Amino acid sequence: MLSRIFSCVLNGLDGSTTDVEVDISNGLPALNIVGLPDTAVKESKERIRAAIKNSGFEFPMKRITINLAPANTKKEGTHLDLPMALGLLDAAGVIKNDSVKDFAFIGELSLNGKINRVTGILPLVIALRNNGFNKIVLPDENAAEGAIIKDVEIYSFSNLYEIVQFFKGEIAAAPVQRKLIIEHNEKNDSAEDFSEVVGQEGIKRAFQIAAAGGHNILMIGPPGSGKTMLARRFPSILPDMTYEEAIEVTKIHSVAGLLTNYSSLVTTRPFRSPHHTISSIALIGGGRMPKPGEVSLAHYGILFLDELPEFQRNVLEVLRQPIEDEVVTISRINGTLTYPSKFILVASMNPCPCGYYGDSTHQCTCSPPQIKKYLSKISGPLLDRIDMHIEVFPVQCSELQAEQGSKSSLELKQNVNAARTIQLQRYEKEGILFNSQLKPKLMKKYCKIGNAEKELLEAAFNKLGLSARAYNRIIKLSRTIADLNGCERIQVSHIAEAIQYRNLDRKFWNP
Structure with a gap:
């Protein structure tokens, strides 16, 4: 039968x-x-x-x-x-x-x-x-x-x-x-809040911009300046997940076997923080029976790489394609698999092996060749794909003793949600969600700038020796800053603020 x-x-x-x-x-x-x-x-x-x-x-x-x-x-x-x-x-x-x-x-x-x-x-x-x-x-x-x-x-x-x-x-x-x-699974709020971070208002502003536009960010600063603390509170200001985003994230976690017996829909944005000993396969995905890697598990969320130069160089280089294409393609003899990887890369690092190069309160004990060797672990092409490079300075004692509180994550998130809503409406028919996904054709349509803005960009391009990719990322960053400020058109002040987030590599890459 x-x-x-x-x-x-x-x-x-x-x-x-x-x-x-x-x-x-x-x-x-x-x-x-x-x-x-x-x-x-x-x-x-x-x-x-x-x-x-x-x-x-x-x-x-x-x-x-x-x-x-x-x-x-x-x-x-x-x-x-x-x-x-x-x-x-x-x-x-x-x-x-x-x-x-x-x-x-x-x-x-x-x-x-x-x-x-x-x-x-x-x-x-x-x-x-x-x-x-x-x-x-x-x-x-x-x-x-x-x-x-x-x-x-x-x-x-x-x-x-x-x-x-x-x-x-x-x-x-x-x-x-x-x-x-x-309804049961939507009751999951982050316990870590930006109100716990004393000072660092400029860094909080940078994180707000990164959250609003989906921009990658690199923090450089000495030990104890609060880089890890800031990064771990970043998820608390990310825009709320849509139902479609939650479904896509849950699919990846389901295939990876990370859902517990009592969870169904993943309603909070992923935060993945792999150790610096991670292999390239674990980061990008693969294996005999290919599974999603950390870049896919961080889809629509954050991939946090603490102490970036401590990762193996070949591991960092595999990040280039998923950052640029937002997908990971794994080829095996039995076929080819594709996993999505739309994540925000958040990285932190010390400026030198001892950690105190450029610090006004500690003496750096590293020689210029040691600093150059340490920083050369991060290639120029990878650095070029990170939209924002910001310097984090140690918090002063007077700031720690101040009684005035900092803005909470909820306050910061309100502006982020407003800016993200503008982008969702603007790109409704374009197949993208936020400014960092803009391609050159769409940039010409949605990132129009005047003569004054063009002159400022040209001066920065020539003086800083920017690449074409860095030039485009400054424009995307300016678009996000304009959205946060509620401006329809990109202005000179937005361009100027975006440029200052690209200047750390000049200082530290030439010790």
């Missing part, structure tokens, strides 16, 4: 429907799985056999062939256990219900018949919905994640026996409720 059950497989963040065809015929008892299964799928035959027997059903002692169609694409993951087991029971005449063909199934089986949680549920559910499936069966522990998606009915079960009883009409089950899950 032949049975056909539907499921899905992943290729990066994209899913494709898989038909699980099961045929039971006379012959020597055997269970064969065909259709390019990987090792995990091949091993499922033992899990299926034990799960069916331990759930109280009889395992057919006949020749069983399971085909995973289309047969020319590789099938990976243990989530095909459940559809294969149900296909086998359907072919054996246990279920006897044609409505099973209206459902798609995802789940891993334990030997006792329990349905285990799997990774990548969100992109799998989205792919199934896009292919016309609006009823999907998932493990209980994945129900909250799958129920995020609109126009889909999610049914969750804890074991194989319950599913069979459901399709035999012996028990009832209702779709998982979507609304309550999302």
Whole structure:
């Protein structure tokens, strides 16, 4: 007897429907799985056999062939256990219900018949919905994640026996409720606030600009000046995530297996801070079974690299392409995967090995060759891709003792949200979200400047020896400053402020 059950497989963040065809015929008892299964799928035959027997059903002692169609694409993951087991029971005449063909199934089986949680549920559910499936069966522990998606009915079960009883009409089950899950996960606020940072008003202004326009930022300063403290409070002033952004971020975290049993939608912007010993594969993504790296896990959020020169140079150089293209392409012998990487790069560093070059209160003990060698770990092309280079000075004792409080993150965020709203409305039909994503064609349309602004830019270009990329980034930065100030047109003051955020490399790169 032949049975056909539907499921899905992943290729990066994209899913494709898989038909699980099961045929039971006379012959020597055997269970064969065909259709390019990987090792995990091949091993499922033992899990299926034990799960069916331990759930109280009889395992057919006949020749069983399971085909995973289309047969020319590789099938990976243990989530095909459940559809294969149900296909086998359907072919054996246990279920006897044609409505099973209206459902798609995802789940891993334990030997006792329990349905285990799997990774990548969100992109799998989205792919199934896009292919016309609006009823999907998932493990209980994945129900909250799958129920995020609109126009889909999610049914969750804890074991194989319950599913069979459901399709035999012996028990009832209702779709998982979507609304309550999302409301529960939206209650997540950052505990770190800019009001805790004393002084550094100029740096806070720079972070406000970076948050409003999605600009990369590099802080240079001696130890104890507050670089890490400022960076860790940066997420508290980032614009609120839209539903579409939250879905895209959750898809990446789902594939990476970072969602807990009780979380569904990621509603706070990611903050990733890898250690400086990280490898290039861990940063960019890859591996034998390619997974998203830190640049993708920071999608629509922040990638914070503390003590930038301590990272290996070859690791830093792989950041060039994701910063520029906002995607990461991983090529392997079995195919090519693409992960998104629209992140804000926040980096910090000391100006020299001892950390006190240029500090008025401490004597630097480094020689010029040592300083040059230390700073040369960061290449010019990478530095050129960072929009803002700002110098962080130590806080004075009088500032620490001052009773007057600093602006809170909420106050700073209000201006950021206002500027981001302007950009969303402006670029509604352009396919971008913020100013740092502007391409040359769109810059000519939305970043028009007058003669006075052009003269200032030309003087800065010639005097500072700027590259064409740095020139364009100053214009994008000026556009963001104008948006924060509520100005429709870029003015000289906006250009001047943007230029000052590009001057630190001149001081420190020529010790």
